Every structure is written in structure tokens, then in C-alpha cells.
Amino acid sequence: MKRPSGMARPLRITRALGAVRPRGRPVPPAAPVPGEVLAEAEGLTVRLGAREVLADVGVRVRAGEVLALVGPNGAGKSTLLSVLAADLPPTAGCVRIHGRPASDWSVPELALRRAVLPQSASLSFPFTVGEVVRMxxxxxxxxxxxxxxxAVAGAMAATEVTGLAARPFSALSGGERARVALARVLAQCAPLLLLDEPTAALDLRHQELVLRLCRERALAGDAVVVVLHDLGLAAAHAHRVAVLRAGRVAADGPPREVxxxxxxxxxxxxxxxxFPHPRTGTVVVLPDRAAGPSA
Known part of the structure; x- marks a missing residue:
């Protein structure tokens, strides 16, 4: 399948990345101050059809920290991430990005301020890995x-996909695709990273790699929000966790407290x-199999 003549990349992809530019040049954001709130939600409610997915949710995302969103399936984690990214409008409540209502930003302005990694990545044309990251x-x-x-070279090196640069994205394994998709997000160089289950398709080594990258970006001054199912990863790498249950925040704070x-x-x-890990003191969470399932 050949790429249509004159088309560098699909329009739907460039729109998502902010390549469709309005009149005038968007201004990049200033480097965030440590502790600065880069995204926040207040009184957030989201209804999808007849179902209330989020109800009166409040959360703040600060520069210099990794915030993990955890909770059972259907708790609203991915929905909250989409609303914080301004990809999904709330039914009620307010979402601010870099201190302004999300709706006040143009698509190009948003793309300079936040980068989003969805749960899965698919492309309709046979782009190479290098082309995908450059997007x-x-x-x-x-x-x-x-x-x-x-930026592209650094992102590919960090995610260990440099050697895949010439390969078609469609020919990669699920784990390789996940790392290439993360490299694209890192290359965007936005101060707010919103990552939806970035470790889901990865082996043990690359799960640790991805979460270390999250910590490094936070240490450099960015804010990272990551949806995780592995409570051990969240406890080891997140500065703060928000536990969601049935569309509400059940707890929010450092893993040791929450x-x-x-x-x-x-x-x-x-x-x-x-219990605490015997060597590092990091919180360890395991199923209590002796107790059996909850009533």
C-alpha cells in the first residue's frame, strides 16, 4: 500500500498533534516553576450516554511530580485523563491547563503544553518508526x-527504539509499538505528559524503563500523569496517587499514606x-490469597 502522493501524514493524526495551525504563531509556554499547577479539575462530572463515568472529581497536577491514577476497571481513570487533556469535554465542572480553562486554548497551543499517550496506537499508512516519532x-x-x-534522537534513545528507526511501524510487536508511541510523546517536549497505561504491553525491564523516564521528566520540571494497573509500579515510582472508585476519587496523596x-x-x-519492602521501604501490595475474595 503506497502513501498518497503529496501526503506527509494523515490529516487525522496531524490534527491530534496540533499541526493544523491558526493564523499567527503559537507561543511556547515558559518553563514551569516547581510545584506549579499545570492541570486541574474541579467539580468534574462526565456522563457518557446514561452512565455517569465521573462524579464531582477534583484533582491537581503539579510540575515536578508523577501522579498515578489507579483503581479497578471502569473506575474512570482513562476518562479523567482524556478530560485533563482537553480531548473530552466535561458534562459539568471546570478543567484548567496552565492556569486557563482548557477550552480557551487553541489546538496548536495545547499541543505545545500537553502531550497525550492513548492506550493503543494504530496508523492507516505504512510509516516507519522514525517518521512516527517525528510526528x-x-x-x-x-x-x-x-x-x-x-528531540527525535533523544526520545528514540531514551525508549530504546533507535535501532528500529527504518522498520515499518505496522511490523512491530505490541511492546515495540508502545515504546515508539511513547517516544513520539517525549519528542513533543510538552511540560505536561498524560500517559494512559504506558506499561500494559511491556515486559518487566521496559516497564521499569518507562516509569524511570516518567521520574526523570518530573525531575526535569515537567508534570506527568500516568494511568496504571500495577500498584507496585505506582508505589515505587509515583510521587502521588489518586485512587478512583466508581467515578470518584477515594483517596489522593503519597503512596505510603494512601x-x-x-x-x-x-x-x-x-x-x-x-507492607514495606524489607530493603527499600517502598510499599508492596499483594493479594491476600489466604483470605479469599471479598464478600
Whole structure:
């Protein structure tokens, strides 16, 4: 299948990345101050059809931290991430990005301020890995294109996909695709990263790699929001966790304070054991298999 003549990339992809530019040049954001709130939701409610997916949710995302969204299936984690990214309008409540209502930003302005990794990535045309990662630079085309090469190379090296640069994206394994998709997000160089289950398709080594990258971006001053199912990864790498249950925030705070046996057993409807790792002191969460399932 050949790429249509004159089409560098599908329009639907470039729109998502902010390559469709309005009149005037978008201005990149200033470097965030440590602790600055880069995204927040207040009184957030989302209804999809007859179902209330989120109800009166409030959350703040600060520069310099990794915030993990955890909770059982259907708790509203991915929906909350989509609303924080301004990809899904709320039914009620307010979402602000970099201090302004999300709806006040144009698509190109948003693309310079937040980068989004969805749960799965698919492409309709046979792009190479290098071309996919370079798509992350689309928001910078009219701003600082001279930085593209270094940003792309750095993102590919960080996610260990440099050796895949010439391969078709469609020929990759699920784990390789996940890392290439993350490289595209990193190449976008936005100060707010919103990642939906970035470790789902990865082996143990690359799960740790991805979460270390999240910590490094936070250490550099960015804000990272990551949806995780693995409570061990969240406890080890997140500065703060928000536990969602049935569309509400059941708890929000540092993992050592939030991850308690009582709370997690109630939220997941499964008895768990919570104890400190004997060497690192990091919270460890395991199913309490001796207790059996919760009534």
C-alpha cells in the first residue's frame, strides 16, 4: 500500500498533534516553576450516554511530580485523563491547563503544553518508526524546527527504539509499538505528559524503563500523569496517587499514606496485604490469597 502522493501524514493524526495551525504563531509556554499547577479539575462530572463515568472529581497536577491514577476497571481513570487533556469535554465542572480553562486554548497551543499517550496506537499508512516519532514534532514546525533532530534522537534513545528507526511501524510487536508511541510523546517536549497505561504491553525491564523516564521528566520540571494497573509500579515510582472508585476519587496523596490495606481492599473488592519492602521501604501490595475474595 503506497502513501498518497503529496501526503506527509494523515490529516487525522496531524490534527491530534496540533499541526493544523491558526493564523499567527503559537507561543511556547515558559518553563514551569516547581510545584506549579499545570492541570486541574474541579467539580468534574462526565456522563457518557446514561452512565455517569465521573462524579464531582477534583484533582491537581503539579510540575515536578508523577501522579498515578489507579483503581479497578471502569473506575474512570482513562476518562479523567482524556478530560485533563482537553480531548473530552466535561458534562459539568471546570478543567484548567496552565492556569486557563482548557477550552480557551487553541489546538496548536495545547499541543505545545500537553502531550497525550492513548492506550493503543494504530496508523492507516505504512510509516516507519522514525517518521512516527517525528510526528511528535509537528507542534513545533512553525516555532523551533531547528530542535527537531535532537528531540527525535533523544526520545528514540531514551525508549530504546533507535535501532528500529527504518522498520515499518505496522511490523512491530505490541511492546515495540508502545515504546515508539511513547517516544513520539517525549519528542513533543510538552511540560505536561498524560500517559494512559504506558506499561500494559511491556515486559518487566521496559516497564521499569518507562516509569524511570516518567521520574526523570518530573525531575526535569515537567508534570506527568500516568494511568496504571500495577500498584507496585505506582508505589515505587509515583510521587502521588489518586485512587478512583466508581467515578470518584477515594483517596489522593503519597503512596505510603494512601495505599492501606483497608482502603485498597474496599476499592478493589479483594483482600490485599500492604507492607514495606524489607530493603527499600517502598510499599508492596499483594493479594491476600489466604483470605479469599471479598464478600
Amino acid at each position: 511528535g514534532r509537528a507542534p513545533w514546525t512553525s516555532v523551533r524546527p531547528e530542535d527537531d533532530g535532537a 495505599f492501606t490495606r483497608g482502603l485498597l481492599s474496599r476499592v478493589y473488592e479483594q483482600p490485599v496485604e500492604v
